[in-house]
Amino acid sequence: MxxxxxxxxxxxxxxxxxxxxxxxxxxxxxxxxxxxxxxxxxxxxxxxxxxxxxxxxxxxxxxxxxxxxxxxxxxxxxxxxxxxxxxxxxxxxxxxxxxxxxxxxxxxxxxxxxxxxxxxxxxxxxxxxxxxxxxxxxxxxxxxxxxxxxxxxxxxxxxxxxxxxxxxxxxxxxxxxxxxxxxxxxxxxxxxxxxxxxxxxxxxxxxxxxDLPGIALLSVAIFALVWALVEAPVKGWAHAETLTVLAVALAFGTVFVLWERKAEAPxxxxxxxxxxxxxxxxxxxxxxxxxxxxxxxxxxxxxxxxxxxxxxxxxxxxxxxxxxxxxxxxxxxxxxxxxxxxxxxxxxxxxxxxxxxxxxxxxxxxxxxxxxxxxxxxxxxxxxxxxxxxxxxxxxxxxxxxxxxxxxxxxxxxxxxxxxxxxxxxxxxxxxxATLPGHFGDAGLELPQGEGLAALQSAVAQGSAVVPEGASDAVAQAVTRASHLAxxxxxxxxxxxxxxxxxxxxxxxxxxxxxxxxxxxxxxxxxxxxxxx
CATH class of the missing domain: 1.20.1250.20 (MFS general substrate transporter like domains)
Structure with missing residues (x-):
């Protein structure tokens, strides 16, 4: 009405x-x-x-x-x-x-x-x-x-x-x-x-x-959604934890909507x-x-x-x-x-x-x-x-x-x-x-492997460059330039x-x-x- x-x-x-x-x-x-x-x-x-x-x-x-x-x-x-x-x-x-x-x-x-x-x-x-x-x-x-x-x-x-x-x-x-x-x-x-x-x-x-049930349902739904948004870039959008948390957000959000439709004081x-x-x-x-x-x-x-x-x-x-x-x-x-x-x-x-x-x-x-x-x-x-x-x-x-x-x-x-x-x-x-290997290759540089590569990618994503210890000025400049281009x-x-x-x-x-x-x-x-x- x-x-x-x-x-x-x-x-x-x-x-x-x-x-x-x-x-x-x-x-x-x-x-x-x-x-x-x-x-x-x-x-x-x-x-x-x-x-x-x-x-x-x-x-x-x-x-x-x-x-x-x-x-x-x-x-x-x-x-x-x-x-x-x-x-x-x-x-x-x-x-x-x-x-x-x-x-x-x-x-x-x-x-x-x-x-x-x-x-x-x-x-x-x-x-x-x-x-x-x-x-x-x-x-x-x-x-x-x-x-x-x-x-x-x-x-x-x-x-x-x-x-x-x-x-x-x-x-x-x-x-x-x-x-x-x-x-x-x-x-x-x-x-x-x-x-x-x-x-x-x-x-x-x-x-x-x-509306205590509504408060609880909405809080869990929003918490799970934001958690998934934060962790997905790190763990991967197809990771089991990401999908599980997104499913929790969807489930609690759906139940919240159903509850609010019938609650006396939504x-x-x-x-x-x-x-x-x-x-x-x-x-x-x-x-x-x-x-x-x-x-x-x-x-x-x-x-x-x-x-x-x-x-x-x-x-x-x-x-x-x-x-x-x-x-x-x-x-x-x-x-x-x-x-x-x-x-x-x-x-x-x-x-x-x-x-x-x-x-x-x-x-x-x-x-x-x-x-x-x-x-x-x-x-x-x-x-x-x-x-x-x-x-x-x-x-x-x-x-x-x-x-x-x-x-x-x-x-x-x-x-x-x-x-x-x-x-x-x-x-x-x-x-x-995706682009970091190409820029390092163009500069004649070798990428680290394993955890070293992950750490390098994390640093580059923050606008930084990881210069190897003891590197010459020419190598340091090349690493910095390649990192910034990526x-x-x-x-x-x-x-x-x-x-x-x-x-x-x-x-x-x-x-x-x-x-x-x-x-x-x-x-x-x-x-x-x-x-x-």
């Missing part, structure tokens, strides 16, 4: 900043930026972590994937907790937990505990993002929601893309530990602003119960996907994150490994990308308020596709101007897609499900990030393994795939209907969007 519920009047008209829409935005800013920053700050810190803790490429991927795993598994559940118990309360708990786990990560002296704390950090991060979005949705009037989501997108996009710069500065000046200790002052600022500016805790869905009402903007928006969030996280992960290896830049120099080289992601989301939000979500989203995906195509043509001798143009186009495009897809999902969901819808949007983004680094990493590694072959194929994915997403986004204008008095309440249940 179709239910239409009255939307709660935004509580933003009381005098003073506390509880008002812009005060709410300021209050959540530091928490949101802290979560987004930690998703990419390790991109520059990864080489230093690997050298200090003697980590392999697979282990370094888990430093990234562990965080994304914790986020992806818990996001929808955290959104439900915010709807049920109040987004303010959940937000504050998340900020405290995130700050404490950041300290634990910085104090880690081995890869295993570091990854474990990264997963826990992701869980606490999952409580922050949906709660922040739920606070925005219930605080801003309908005619300013696009602008609010644009500002929110600027916070996430700017912090996500600023990670490499901040990481580069901290790693260069201190060590990789500082990339996580920076969360102490940021977390304290988020906590203080939350106490000062956020209004009273107001649950939006007090009548529902927690964790994720499946009727929400009958809304085309929501369904398409979720898919676009996955694809957008695939392009962003995948490109950031491997472009850092290019900048540091192939071009020989320091962490700080690599971060500065990415400045055009970081600046565009921070700047463009807010104008995109204003544009969405005027013309709807389709036009900005299509334009953003086209821009991102062109940018990734350009970056696939990088060489060891590419100049700064060319890469900067590619980064500008990528930053502009991805910021518009992030804002457009977020607005499509959140404005099409009822206020009572704002937390769940936000959790779904964020989970799609984190799953896309894991998909990007895993799938593009697999493409790159396969291509490196890496560039892999980068070309991986980024070409990403560009094709963005182009396909642009076609899909053409089916997004422009957001309907909501009638009503200025800033007044409007009907809640209809949801078919």
């Amino acid at each position: 179709t239910q239409t519920a009255p939307r709660e009047a935004p509580p933003g008209r009381r005098p003073g900043p506390r509880g008002g829409p812009w005060g709410t935005l300021v209050a959540i800013a530091f928490g949101v930026m802290m979560v987004a920053l930690d998703g990419t700050i390790v991109a520059v810190a990864n080489p230093a972590i690997g050298a200090d803790l003697d980590a392999s490429l697979a282990e370094l991927q888990w430093v990234t994937h562990g965080y994304l795993l914790g986020l992806a598994v818990f996001l929808i559940t955290a959104g439900k907790l915010g709807d049920r118990y109040g987004h303010r309360r959940v937000f504050m708990v998340g900020v405290v937990g995130f700050t404490l786990t950041s300290v634990a990560i910085a104090l880690s002296s081995a890869v295993v505990p570091l990854v474990a704390f990264r997963i826990l950090q992701g869980v606490f991060g999952a409580t922050i993002a949906p709660a922040a979005m739920g606070l925005l949705r219930s605080s801003f009037p309908p005619d300013k929601l696009g602008r609010a989501f644009g500002m929110f997108g600027s916070l996430i996009g700017g912090a996500t893309a600023a990670g490499p710069i901040v990481g580069g500065i901290l790693v260069s000046a201190f060590s990789w530990h500082a990339a996580f200790l920076i969360n102490i002052p940021v977390g304290l600022a988020a906590l203080g602003l939350g106490v000062w500016l956020l209004g009273p805790n107001r649950p939006t869905d007090t009548s529902s119960r927690m 964790l994720l009402p499946l009727g929400i996907f009958r809304s085309a903007p929501i369904s398409i928006g979720v898919v676009l969030m996955v694809l957008m994150a695939l392009g962003l996280m995948g490109s950031l992960f491997f472009i850092t290896f290019y900048l540091q490994g192939v071009l020989g830049l320091t962490p700080l120099q690599a971060g500065l080289q990415l400045l055009p990308l970081t600046a565009m992601m921070a700047i463009c989301a807010t104008p995109a939000g204003r544009l969405i308020d005027t013309v709807g979500t389709r036009v900005p989203t299509v334009g953003g995906l086209v821009s991102a596709s062109v940018a990734l195509f350009m970056l696939s043509r990088l060489t060891p001798d590419t100049g700064v101007v060319y890469t900067s143009v590619g980064f500008v186009l990528l930053g502009v495009g991805l910021s518009m897609v992030m804002t457009g897809a977020t607005a499509a999902i959140l404005t099409s969901a009822p206020v009572s499900l704002a937390g769940v819808a936000s959790g779904m949007q964020q989970a799609a983004m984190q799953l896309g990030g894991s998909l990007g680094t895993a799938v593009l990493g697999a493409v790159l590694s396969v291509r490196v393994a 890496f560039m072959d892999g980068l070309f194929l991986a980024f070409s795939v990403a560009a094709a994915v963005m182009a396909g997403a642009a076609v899909l986004s053409l089916f997004m209907k422009p957001a309907a204008k909501e009638e009503g008095a200025e800033g007044g309440a409007a009907p809640e969007p209809a949801v078919h249940l």
Whole structure:
């Protein structure tokens, strides 16, 4: 049936900043930026972590994937907790937990505990993002929601893309530990602003119960899927363990869907996907994150490994990308308020596709101007897609499900990030393994055998070269050149795939209907969007 519920009047008209829409935005800013920053700050810190803790490429991927795993598994559940118990309360708990786990990560002296704390950090991060979005949705009037989501997108996009710069500065000046200790002052600022500016805790869905079977089924399904995406490039997509874990993900996902169809209080009402903007928006969030996280992960290896830049120099080289992601989301939000979500989203995906195509043509001798143009186009495009897809999902969901819808949007983004680094990493590694013998042969070099070859391929896939001990300068240069050419072959194929994915997403986004204008008095309440249940 179709239910239409009255939307709660935004509580933003009381005098003073506390509880008002812009005060709410300021209050959540530091928490949101802290979560987004930690998703990419390790991109520059990864080489230093690997050298200090003697980590392999697979282990370094888990430093990234562990965080994304914790986020992806818990996001929808955290959104439900915010709807049920109040987004303010959940937000504050998340900020405290995130700050404490950041300290634990910085104090880690081995890869295993570091990854474990990264997963826990992701869980606490999952409580922050949906709660922040739920606070925005219930605080801003309908005619300013696009602008609010644009500002929110600027916070996430700017912090996500600023990670490499901040990481580069901290790693260069201190060590990789500082990339996580920076969360102490940021977390304290988020906590203080939350106490000062956020209004009273107001649950939006007090009548529902927690769907414990649904939570368990969805958590196992997402965990198994992300695990398979991380391990498949190492063990092989046809390996028995990979196929088994994928089967577990499929089985639990199927049972989850069947359970949600009959549950009295479902964790994720499946009727929400009958809304085309929501369904398409979720898919676009996955694809957008695939392009962003995948490109950031491997472009850092290019900048540091192939071009020989320091962490700080690599971060500065990415400045055009970081600046565009921070700047463009807010104008995109204003544009969405005027013309709807389709036009900005299509334009953003086209821009991102062109940018990734350009970056696939990088060489060891590419100049700064060319890469900067590619980064500008990528930053502009991805910021518009992030804002457009977020607005499509959140404005099409009822206020009572704002937390769940936000959790779904964020989970799609984190799953896309894991998909990007895993799938593009697999493409790159396969291509490196295929072309490395030819480049070594052309240079008159012999490849090692057995474990030595596997170690060499792993190093080359990170943009590095393994020079034999005692080798002459001529041999060292030949090994380095051959290794970098093989890496560039892999980068070309991986980024070409990403560009094709963005182009396909642009076609899909053409089916997004422009957001309907909501009638009503200025800033007044409007009907809640209809949801078919």
